[in-house]
Amino acid sequence: MFRALRFASGALMLAIAVGGCTPASDTQESAPVKVITETLEAGPLSISSELSGRIAPPRMAQVNARVAGVVLRSVFEQGSEVQQGDVLFHIDPAPLQADLDSALAGLKKAQAGAMRTHRQEQRYRQLISGDAISAQEYDNARAATRQAEADVAANRAVAERARLNLSYATVTAPISGRIGRALVTEGTLVGQNESTPMALIQQLDPVHVDLTQSTRELNELRRTFRSGQLQQLATDQAKATLLQDDGSAYPLPGKLLFSDITVDPGTGQILLRSEFPNPDLDLLPGSFVRVRLEHAIDQQGISVPQRSILRNSAGLAQVLLVDDELRVSLKTVQLGPVINNRWVVTDGLKSGDRIVVEGIQHARPGEIVALDNSPLPLDQAIGQSAGH
Numbered sequence: 001m002f003r004a005l006r007f008a009s010g011a012l013m014l015a016i017a018v019g020g021c022t023p024a025s026d027t028q029e030s031a032p033v034k035v036i037t038e039t040l041e042a043g044p045l046s047i048s049s050e051l052s053g054r055i056a057p058p059r060m061a062q063v064n065a066r067v068a069g070v071v072l073r074s075v076f077e078q079g080s081e082v083q084q085g086d087v088l089f090h091i092d093p094a095p096l097q098a099d100l101d102s103a104l105a106g107l108k109k110a111q112a113g114a115m116r117t118h119r120q121e122q123r124y125r126q127l128i129s130g131d132a133i134s135a136q137e138y139d140n141a142r143a144a145t146r147q148a149e150a151d152v153a154a155n156r157a158v159a160e161r162a163r164l165n166l167s168y169a170t171v172t173a174p175i176s177g178r179i180g181r182a183l184v185t186e187g188t189l190v191g192q193n194e195s196t197p198m199a200l201i202q203q204l205d206p207v208h209v210d211l212t213q214s215t216r217e218l219n220e221l222r223r224t225f226r227s228g229q230l231q232q233l234a235t236d237q238a239k240a241t242l243l244q245d246d247g248s249a250y251p252l253p254g255k256l257l258f259s260d261i262t263v264d265p266g267t268g269q270i271l272l273r274s275e276f277p278n279p280d281l282d283l284l285p286g287s288f289v290r291v292r293l294e295h296a297i298d299q300q301g302i303s304v305p306q307r308s309i310l311r312n313s314a315g316l317a318q319v320l321l322v323d324d325e326l327r328v329s330l331k332t333v334q335l336g337p338v339i340n341n342r343w344v345v346t347d348g349l350k351s352g353d354r355i356v357v358e359g360i361q362h363a364r365p366g367e368i369v370a371l372d373n374s375p376l377p378l379d380q381a382i383g384q385s386a387g388h
Contacts, residue, residue: 045301
């Protein structure tokens, strides 16, 4: 009997303990989760695409030896800025000077022959008037004069060519820009039966960035332009932002120069050329970069904060909507590019929708939530909430 009494007493105490805990648990579960929301508003949005490409100089000239000879010396500082016409190399001019002297001697000889035939023609003209010579002899004299004049012209051209070759012994910069390393040294025989590269000059301010875009993306853009969903920007109005290796934006804005009209048959892509200022020479030719190109405006665009996007197991983008009864629902959306840390939503949301931007990890579809009526601005309230 004592054992039965002790069992009944223990059961009563357990029942009291359970009964005492139940109201607190029910109260805790029924408390709505506090969230911060944002009501979406449609407005003009710039639509951009991130395209990959490489930096290229707008002008590039390879300095070549235009005559055969031995390099005597280079007179430029490697890696420096040079101006068009600056002297870069000296090639031994002695053989070229000898060619010029020979050509000038040949010219003088031809001029002497032309003077002799011209005077003979003049004498024959006087004789033919008195029938002292035949017409054939006079015609021969006139032909000799014309031939001598042609010889003078030919020898003058040879002399000019020799003078031009002599000037090529002094190698100058064909364009202004930054010159690289010297590709030849003193004592090198250059221009012997072939053109010898001696240096490379590139203009680096501004620079071009050649981008590639698939024809599929281009056709999609054209369809949206024709449907009126997007307003196309003119080429000179399209803004370009260069993204550096660390993902940061290059501080100087660029512009779109043109879009090619030929599709690469191997890749199915077209070329777009943009231009960026490069006063500090931070952008080097050959570098692989990405460019954000703003080429259209959506007059009724909608964007959401990046932190408001969820991903399901299939990788689809979703957001939490809050209706007028403060009940949460899950909505699948289509995303476009990111602009100023906000996703552009191309489908799934409309103006006036209210989405959860803070407290997403606690809110559940189908549940009723409480709105955080913090007097702080939205960004500060979210920042404080994240800090806690």
